[in-house]
Amino acid sequence: MSTNYEKLFNKIMTRIGEEQRRSAVKQRIAVFSLGLAVSATAFVPTLHMVQKGLVESGFLNFISLIFSDLGAVLANWQNFLFAILESFPVMSVIAFLAVLFVFLQSLKFLSRDAKVILAAVNTH
16 A cells, blocks of 8 residues: 555656646746847847948058058058957947847757647657
8 A cells, every 4th residue: 555655646747847847848948038039139239330330441452552552551560460450449349249249048948848838748
């Protein structure tokens, strides 16, 4: 008789564990969905910020100089290198890469957790 109680107890404890794991996955899905939505919303403005920074700083003009007058660039390569480094919009590029990183990580974790939820739905 006690083995029936032990089996029932084990089934109940297993079910409680599954529900706790499922609840944790649902919470992670909510958090990563929010991260995905925020980063997707911030993607376009940060991309425009990078484009604007490249144009305003003259970085694109320096890069085009490589194709139009390579001899002058090679003759003054150190000054050219410093000019490119000074004109590179570091902060806007960092902001864009951070948004891109959050977007991709959220997408990765969402797909992983969605597989867990779908597997649980398919087994019941």
